[in-house]
Structures are given as C-alpha cells and as structure tokens.
Amino acid sequence: MNLLHKIRETCYAVLPICALVLILGTTIAPLGTTTLVPFCVGSVILILGLSIFLTGADLGIVPAGAYMGSKLTRARSMPLILGAGLVIGFLITVAEPDLLVLGDQVESVTGVIKSRPLVLAVALGVGSFVALALARVLLQVPYRVVLIVGYLLIFALASRIDNVFVAIAFDSGGATTGPMTVPFIIALGVGIASVRGDKNALEDSFGFTGIASIGPIIAVTLLGFAMSGGGEHSGVGAGLGSGIDAAIAPGEGAQSAASIASIASLALASVAQAFAHFPMEARDVLIALAPLYGIILCFQFFLLRLPPRLFRRITLGFVYAAIGLTLFFIGTDLAFVPAGTKLGSVLGALEYRWILIPIGCVLGAVVVCAEPAVWVLTEQVEEASGGNIRKPVLLATLAIGVAVSVGLSMCRVIFGFSVWWLLVPFYALAIALTFATPRLFTAIAFDSGGVASGPMASTFILSLTLGASVAAGGNPATDGFGVIAMVAATPLVAIQILGMLFHRSEARVAEGLGK
Amino acid sequence: MNYDWKIFTVVPHGHGEKIALRTRAAGARGGTVFVGRGELDSRILRFLALADIERDVLLTLVTDDQLEAVLASIVDATAYRGKKESMAFVVPMGGDVMTDTEQEMISIIVNRGYADDIMNAARKAGAKGGTILNARGTGKPDDEKFFGITIVPEKEEILILAERETANAIRDAIEKLPCLTTPGIGIMFSSPVSRVVQLGRKAK
Numbered sequence: 072m073n074l075l076h077k078i079r080e081t082c083y084a085v086l087p088i089c090a091l092v093l094i095l096g097t098t099i100a101p102l103g104t105t106t107l108v109p110f111c112v113g114s115v116i117l118i119l120g121l122s123i124f125l126t127g128a129d130l131g132i133v134p135a136g137a138y139m140g141s142k143l144t145r146a147r148s149m150p151l152i153l154g155a156g157l158v159i160g161f162l163i164t165v166a167e168p169d170l171l172v173l174g175d176q177v178e179s180v181t182g183v184i185k186s187r188p189l190v191l192a193v194a195l196g197v198g199s200f201v202a203l204a205l206a207r208v209l210l211q212v213p214y215r216v217v218l219i220v221g222y223l224l225i226f227a228l229a230s231r232i233d234n235v236f237v238a239i240a241f242d243s244g245g246a247t248t249g250p251m252t253v254p255f256i257i258a259l260g261v262g263i264a265s266v267r268g269d270k271n272a273l274e275d276s277f278g279f280t281g282i283a284s285i286g287p288i289i290a291v292t293l294l295g296f297a298m299s300g301g302g303e304h305s306g307v308g309a310g311l312g313s314g315i316d317a318a319i320a321p322g323e324g325a326q327s328a329a330s331i332a333s334i335a336s337l338a339l340a341s342v343a344q345a346f347a348h349f350p351m352e353a354r355d356v357l358i359a360l361a362p363l364y365g366i367i368l369c370f371q372f373f374l375l376r377l378p379p380r381l382f383r384r385i386t387l388g389f390v391y392a393a394i395g396l397t398l399f400f401i402g403t404d405l406a407f408v409p410a411g412t413k414l415g416s417v418l419g420a421l422e423y424r425w426i427l428i429p430i431g432c433v434l435g436a437v438v439v440c441a442e443p444a445v446w447v448l449t450e451q452v453e454e455a456s457g458g459n460i461r462k463p464v465l466l467a468t469l470a471i472g473v474a475v476s477v478g479l480s481m482c483r484v485i486f487g488f489s490v491w492w493l494l495v496p497f498y499a500l501a502i503a504l505t506f507a508t509p510r511l512f513t514a515i516a517f518d519s520g521g522v523a524s525g526p527m528a529s530t531f532i533l534s535l536t537l538g539a540s541v542a543a544g545g546n547p548a549t550d551g552f553g554v555i556a557m558v559a560a561t562p563l564v565a566i567q568i569l570g571m572l573f574h575r576s577e578a579r580v581a582e583g584l585g586k
Numbered sequence: 587m588n589y590d591w592k593i594f595t596v597v598p599h600g601h602g603e604k605i606a607l608r609t610r611a612a613g614a615r616g617g618t619v620f621v622g623r624g625e626l627d628s629r630i631l632r633f634l635a636l637a638d639i640e641r642d643v644l645l646t647l648v649t650d651d652q653l654e655a656v657l658a659s660i661v662d663a664t665a666y667r668g669k670k671e672s673m674a675f676v677v678p679m680g681g682d683v684m685t686d687t688e689q690e691m692i693s694i695i696v697n698r699g700y701a702d703d704i705m706n707a708a709r710k711a712g713a714k715g716g717t718i719l720n721a722r723g724t725g726k727p728d729d730e731k732f733f734g735i736t737i738v739p740e741k742e743e744i745l746i747l748a749e750r751e752t753a754n755a756i757r758d759a760i761e762k763l764p765c766l767t768t769p770g771i772g773i774m775f776s777s778p779v780s781r782v783v784q785l786g787r788k789a790k
Contacts, residue, residue, distance in 0.1 A: 073638040130635050138699065141740060147732045211734030268722070268738035378765045380702035387635045458621055 073129065077122040084440040085121065088531075089114045091437060092410055095430065100417040106410055109341035113406025116345060120398025121443055123391050124250070128447055131388020132251065133258040134381075135367045140262020142375050149209065153202045159259070160201030160283060162362040163252045165194040168355040169529070170247055177239055184239070188294065193243045196290025197283050201256065204282040208263060208275050214514055215505040221285040222498055228292040236295030241556045244288040245529065248280060248521035250396060251359055253444040256280050257451050257518065264455070274511035276455045280448075281517025284559075345401045352404075353397045360393050399443065400526070407531040415538025419484070427481040427539055435477030435558070436470040438531050444522040445469060452515055464569070465515075472565030473523055476557035477532055483553055484540050490553035494560060501563035504571075512570025516563045524559040532558065589647040594691070594745070595660050595674040596624070596717055597785070602642030605663045609646050612659035617646045622719040622745075625705065641717055643745070647679075657783065664785040672785035675747060677777045689779040690753040691745060694760060695721070696772030698740040703765055705744065711759035712752040719743045741772075747779065 092110060096102035102110075139159075143152050164170060170193060174186035207217050229237045256279045264276035367385070371377060377385070418427050439445060449462045479493055505513045536554045540547045595605055602619035609617055620643040631637035648656050653676070660674050677691060694704055701718045708716060723739035730737045748756055753776060760766065760774060 074636050076639070126636070130638075141698075144732065144735075145737060147730070147737070149733070209733040209735060265722070265740050266737050268736040272735075378700050378703045380706055381699050384635045384702060454621070458619070 074122060074126050077125045078118065080446075081118050081121045081125070081441070084446070085114060085118050087437045088434070088441060091433060092414065095414060095418075096410070099421070099426070100414055102410065102413050102417065104337060106413050108337040109344070110406045110410045112338055112341045112345065113402045113404075115402075116398050117402025117406060117441075120395045120400075120402050121441065121446075122395070124395025124399055124443055125446055127388045127391025127393070127395055128254045128443075129388070129450075131385045131390075131392055132254045132363070133447065133451070134388070135385050136255040136258025137262035137265065138375055138377060139367070139370055140259040140264075141266045142262075142370070143205075144263045144266050146374065149206075152205050152209070156202035156205045157198040159366055160198035160256075160286070161194045162366060163255060163359075164197040164247050164287075165190060166359045166362045167247055167249045167252060168359050169249050169526070170194075170243065173239075173243060181235065183298070184236075184294075189239075189243070189291065192290040192294045193247055193287040196286035196288070197247050197252075198286075200283050200286030200289075201259075201279065203286075204260070204279045205263070207282070208260075211271075214274075214278050214510060214517075215502075217282055218285075218505060218513075218517060219502055221282070221289070222502060225285065225288050225292060226495070226498070228289070228296060232292060232295040236292065240288045240291035240295065241559075243291050244284045244521070245524040245555045245559060247287050248284050248444070248524065249359070250399075250443040250525055251363060251392070253280055253522055253525070254447040255363060256283055257448055261451055261455055271510075273455060274509075274514055276514075277448075277452065277511070277518050278514030279518070280521045281514065284521035341405060345405050348401050348404060349397065352400045353393070356393050356396045356400070360389060360396075364389050396443075403526060403530045407527070408534050411531040411534030412538040415535040415540075416542040417538075419539035419542030424485055424543060427485065427543075428478050431481035431535070432474040432478040434535065435532060436474035438527050439469050439473040439523050439558075440466055442523060442525040442527045444525045445519070448515075448518060448522045456511075460515075460573070465519075465566070468565050468569045469519055469523055469562050472561040473528075473558055475565070476561035477536075477554065480536055480554040480557050481539065484536060484543055484545050487545055490556060493553075494556055497557075497560040497564060501560070501567065504564065504567040508567040508570040509574045512567055512573065516566035516570070519562040519566055520559045523562045524555050528558045529555060588649070589679055590650045591648050591653050591780075592677040592679055593644075593646040593648060593653075593656060593660070593674055594677065595644040595646070595672075595785075597642050597644070597664060597672045599640030599642050601664070602644045605660055606644055606646070608659045608663040609644075609656050612655045613652045614646045614648055614656045617644050619644050620719050622717045624715060624717045627715065643717060643719065657781075661783060661785060673747075674783045674785055675779045676781040678780055687778040687780050688750060689747060689782055690750055690776045691747055691779050692753055692756060692774065692776050694744040694746075694772060694774045695741055696744070696766065698742050700765060700772070701742045701744055703763060704760055707759045707763050708744075708746055708756045711755040713746050713748055713756050716744055716746040719745070747782065 089111070093107065096107050096110075139155075143155055146152070170190055171186075174190045177184050177189060178186040203217070206212075207214070225240075229240070257277070260279035261276045264272045267275070364386075367375075371382060418424075418430060445466070449465045452460050452465060453462050483490065483493070501516070508516070532554055537547045539545075593609075595602075597605060599621060602621075606617040606619060622641050622643050624639050624641045625632060626637040626639060628637055646656060657674065657676070664672055675689070675691065692708075696704065698720070705713075705716050705718070719742070721741040721743050723741050746753075746756060757774065757776070766772065
C-alpha cells in the first residue's frame with residue numbers, strides 16, 4: 072500500500088531529526104518539557120502529514136503536471152506553450168502562502184515596499200521564467216547559457232541596489248519554490264521530456280525549477296531598481312531586525328507560564344493547540360492548491376481529456392495533498408519552529424559557542440531529508456533515469472551540501488562576516504562546474520537548490536539561526552537572510568560534484584564491459 | 587545463442603537487481619529490470635486510490651538446460667519474503683508454441699493514461715491483478731518534429747496473468763471499454779504461459 076510505504080520512508084527521514092533534537096534538548100541544551108513534549112507531538116503530526124502529502128503528490132500533482140507537459144508539447148503550438156507556461160507559473164505562485172506572508176512582512180517592516188506589487192512582481196517573474204524554461208527546451212538552447220546569463224544579470228543588478236532589496240529578492244526566490252509548486256513544475260518538465268524520442272530528453276527533464284527560481288530574484292531586483300531613491304534605506308535594515316526580534320520574543324514568555332503542567336496534559340494541550348490552527352492552515356493550503364487544480368480542470372475540458380479513472384485518481388491525489396500539507400504545516404508550527412528557535416538561543420548563549428558549527432552541520436544534513444519537495448525531486452530523478460540515479464545517493468549528497476551551508480552560516484553568526492564572501496564564490500563555482508558536469512546533473516543540481524530551501528529550511532534552520540544570532544548578539548536580519556540563500560547555493564555545487572563522480576564510475580564500468 | 591524461454595519475475599520494487607544477480611550465478615547470461623506498478627487486492631484501498639505498490643519486473647532469457655536452475659535460484663532468492671505479490675512465470679519463445687497451456691499472459695499496449703480504466707475493467711472480468719509499465723512508442727520514420735525536438739508517443743504496457751477462460755472474459759471487457767474505441771489507440775495480444783511459480787515463504 073502506497074501510504075504505508077510513504078509513512079515508513081518519511082519515518083526514516085524525520086526520526087533522525089527528532090532523535091537529535093531530543094538528545095540535544097536533554098543534554099547540552101536543556102529545552103524543558105514545555106518545548107520537548109509539543110515537539111514530539113508535532114513530529115508525529117508532521118510525519119503523518121508528509122506521508123499523506125507525498126502520496127497525494129504521487130497520485131495527483133505529479134501525474135497532472137506530467138500529462139499537461141506532454142499534451143502541451145504534443146499540441147505543437149509555440150504561443151500556446153509559452154502562454155500556458157506564463158499563466159501556470161503566475162497562478163501557482165500568486166497563491167503561495169509563503170509568498171503572501173513574506174509580502175506582508177516586508178510591507179510591515181519596510182513600509183516602502185508594498186505587499187501587492189511585490190507579490191505580483193514575483194509571480195510575473197516565475198511565470199515568465201517558466202515560459203523561458205519551456206522555450207529553452209524547444210529551441211534547444213544549452214541550459215548552461217540560460218543559467219550564466221540569469222545569474223550574471225542577478226549579480227550585476229544586485230550590486231547596484233540596496234542590500235535590503237537583495238535580501239528580499241533572494242528570500243522571495245526561496246519562498247516561491249514551495250512544496251506545491253515545485254512538484255508540479257518538476258512534473259511539467261518530465262512530461263515535456265517524456266514525449267521526446269531523442270537522447271537528450273532525459274537531461275532536459277529537469278532544470279525547470281532552477282530557471283523558475285531565477286525569475287523572482289530578477290523581478291524583485293528590477294522592482295528595487297525602479298524604486299531606488301524613494302524611501303530612507305538606512306532605517307529599513309534596522310527595522311527588519313527589530314521585526315524579527317519581536318517575532319521571536321513571544322515563544323519565551325509562554326515557556327515559563329506552562330512549566331508546571333505535567334507532561335500528559337501538555338501533550339493533550341499541544342494536540343488541542345495544533346487543531347485550533349487547523350482551519351487557518353487548511354485555508355492557506357486550499358488557497359494555494361485551488362488555482363493549480365483550477366488550471367488542471369480547465370485543461371481537462373479543453374486539451375487533456377484524460378480517461379475517467381485517471382482523472383478521478385488525480386482529484387483524489389489533490390485531496391490527499393491538501394490534507395497532508397495542512398498536517399505538515401501544523402507539525403512544523405508546533406514542533407520545529409519553537410524547538411529550532413529555543414535550541415538556537417540556548418546554544419548561542421553557551422560559553423563554547425563553536426559547538427554551533429558542528430551541530431548546525433548535523434541538523435542541516437538531517438533536516439533536508441524531511442523536505443517534501445526534495446522527496447518528490449529524488450523520486451522523479453530515480454524514475455526518469457530508470458533507477459540509475461538512486462534516491463539515497465541524491466539525498467545523501469543534498470544532506471552533505473546543506474550541512475556545509477548551515478555550518479558556514481553558523482560560522483557567520485559567530486564571526487559576523489558578510490554573506491557575499493560565501494555566496495559569490497559558491498555561485499561562481501557552481502557556474503564553473505557546469506562546464507565539467509554531465510548536463511543531466513547540472514539540471515538536477517539547479518533544481519535541488521530551489522528544492523532544498525523549502526518549508527523545513529525556512530522554519531527549523533531559519534529559527535535555529537535566528538535564535539543563535541539573537542543570543543550571540545549578531546544581526547538577525549542579515550544572518551537570517553544568509554542562511555536560506557546558502558541552503559539554496561551549496562546543493563548546486565554538491566550535486567554537480569556527484570555528477571562528475573558518477574560520470575567517472577560509469578565510464579569505468581563501460582570500459583570494464585568493453586574488455 | 588538461441589533462447590527457449592522468457593522468465594518474468596514480478597517482485598516488490600528494489601528487489602529486481604538482487605534476484606538478477608542470483609539468476610546470473612545460476613547460469614543466466616543477464617537480465618533486464620523494468621519498474622512498474624501494481625495494485626493490492628483490496629476494494630476499499632483501490633477505491634481510495636491507495637492500493638498502489640511499486641514493483642520490479644525482471645525479464646530473464648534462458649535456454650532449456652538453464653531453465654530449472656534459474657527458476658530454482660529465483661525461488662531461493664525470494665524465499666525469505668512474504669508470500670504476497672511475488673511470482674514468476676515462464677513464457678515459451680517461438681518453437682512449438684503450446685496452445686494447451688492453462689495460463690495466459692495478456693499484454694495490452696495503449697497510449698498513456700488508460701491503464702487504470704483497463705485494470706478496472708479487467709478486475710471486473712475476473713483478473714486477480716496486473717502490472718503497469720511505462721513505455722514509449724518507437725521512433726517511426728515519420729516522427730513529428732517540433733522545433734529542436736522529436737515527438738514520440740508515450741505508452742503504457744499492462745501485463746495481466748489469467749486462466750484461459752478468464753482471459754477471454756478479460757479481453758472482451760477491455761475491448762468493450764468506451765474510452766478505447768478510437769482506432770489506433772493500442773494493441774492487445776496474449777502469450778501462452780507454461781508455468782507459474784508463487785514466490786515467497788514456502789507453504790507450511
């Protein structure tokens with residue numbers, strides 16, 4: 072049964088984090104039962120949610136994207152394909168809950184940048200870059216060229232505008248690649264490649280998410296370019312910092328108030344608290360999924376015409392995805408945000424602060440394995456490569472990449488150097504590696520950058536870094552921004568190195584067979 | 587080399603390669619693993635679309651004298667697994683095709699997307715299960731070009747093992763499916779199956 076299978080898989084992915092947090096929380100960084108009990112309850116909800124979501128993604132979102140991709144290509148009309156790419160990219164982004172939250176936060180903190188234009192700019196950015204990614208496949212422009220032009224443009228623009236805009240731009244790049252959009256965009260690419268008979272089809276299956284996540288960054292930097300000169304930028308950075316400070320504070324107050332309660336009642340209370348959030352989370356998820364399902368419904372009537380049983384399956388898949396994602400978000404809110412913040416602040420206040428670095432590495436490595444979109448990507452890669460590139464290998468590589476990024480971010484928290492000293496070399500290295508890596512792996516690498524910086528990174532890792540940064544007396548605004556950008560950058564290098572190793576061992580096997 | 591038999595081994599996903607190694611040790615020259623999906627035999631789970639299981643299908647070609655040893659190695663390699671969902675069956679290749687076998691393998695190759703409707707109809711007609719493989723149409727000389735890419739049809743192949751009488755009913759049911767009336771949507775053919783082996787824990 073697929074659900075049970077998924078539950079087992081997600082247990083392998085999530086339980087290590089739980090064990091690690093529990094060990095840390097009872098030894099060097101005592102968190103107390105008021106954090107640990109809700110954490111355990113939240114983890115169970117999260118595992119259930121993630122399994123149900125992944126089952127739903129397999130049944131609904133992924134096949135729908137794949138059928139759409141293949142039908143669009145089959146229709147053989149360039150305007151239709153580009154138009155559909157634009158509309159799909161725009162609609163699925165504009166409803167992304169993460170992006171709406173980011174827009175509101177940015178508006179309330181800066182005052183200058185309004186939420187609506189920001190969200191529209193980001194959605195337009197994603198839409199036009201999904202269209203661009205489609206055009207690239209049809210015209211067979213090398214993937215590398217698009218990446219180099221895209222990133223050069225970003226860094227050229229970013230050097231000219233205010234740092235706050237750069238921070239928001241990179242953040243919005245991460246926020247758009249949410250757990251619903253990514254599987255769909257990946258599947259769209261796989262679908263387009265699946266109708267092709269040529270040998271390049273496999274390597275063109277991936278890379279759409281990588282291009283799509285350039286879009287919002289360029290869009291926001293352009294927005295910043297257009298708006299530069301208006302508003303007092305010096306005050307903006309400080310404002311962002313204090314906003315995050317305020318966001319962290321309430322968690323600590325609640326802590327002492329509940330410390331007398333026994334563990335059992337605490338567990339009950341946290342379940343009750345979790346389900347008090349249910350309607351709100353469910354609404355967010357539905358708002359985000361509705362446009363996607365709407366698009367598919369439209370396509371079903373006008374273009375797809377899938378057979379009845381299959382369409383029923385896809386619809387059921389969407390229902391599961393909605394339920395699963397709601398539970399997943401409840402789980403992260405209950406378990407991972409408070410535990411991450413608390414853990415970070417306790418560890419950051421320790422005398423031997425260097426311990427943040429190894430702990431950050433280990434936590435980074437295990438957290439990425441619980442990222443929903445990561446699972447979808449690795450599954451799709453395994454399937455598209457006919458089982459050649461195995462799921463555990465990709466997961467392990469991603470884990471190493473993210474471990475490095477979180478470790479480096481912790482170094483930054485302690486030593487306080489600018490994120491640019493890390494970001495620029497990593498992106499330069501990533502671009503340079505595209506010349507030496509098999510193209511399939513370049514595409515997977517740039518996809519996984521967007522995929523790794525999903526909801527788990529932006530809740531647990533971000534809270535951990537912010538907590539550590541506050542306790543260590545750093546600047547949470549810049550530290551927090553840096554970590555997500557880093558989580559998105561290191562997989563680009565890690566996966567490409569894997570690709571080179573893979574290529575070498577494959578060549579050796581081929582040589583061995585030839586003898 | 588002339589092979590006389592095709593062995594299909596259907597096992598849970600991830601076990602195909604291990605069994606292939608064992609068959610090689612027993613004398614087979616190689617093997618090919620397809621990844622497919624099957625369904626559990628539960629009405630409720632099927633209704634909820636939760637009955638899917640991933641499967642590996644291992645295809646091994648053997649000669650007359652290798653057959654017994656290779657089959658034994660497959661039985662041996664899977665002996666520790668649960669009894670459910672695993673089986674091996676043997677299809678003769680050419681020569682004197684036996685028409686008096688009790689079992690048949692129905693293969694249906696259709697455009698992608700119809701597998702669920704087909705499986706549903708087959709089950710109503712008495713099929714106990716089936717395996718769905720993803721496939722692609724061959725590159726015809728008149729493949730459609732569109733900008734830099736060549737477009738080929740996507741296909742699904744469905745393998746159903748059934749007793750001779752049930753097989754007829756299944757074929758009828760599939761032919762009558764309303765969504766399969768378009769000409770050229772797919773083909774269906776049957777092969778005789780000379781032997782079926784249930785794999786997994788030995789019966790007590």
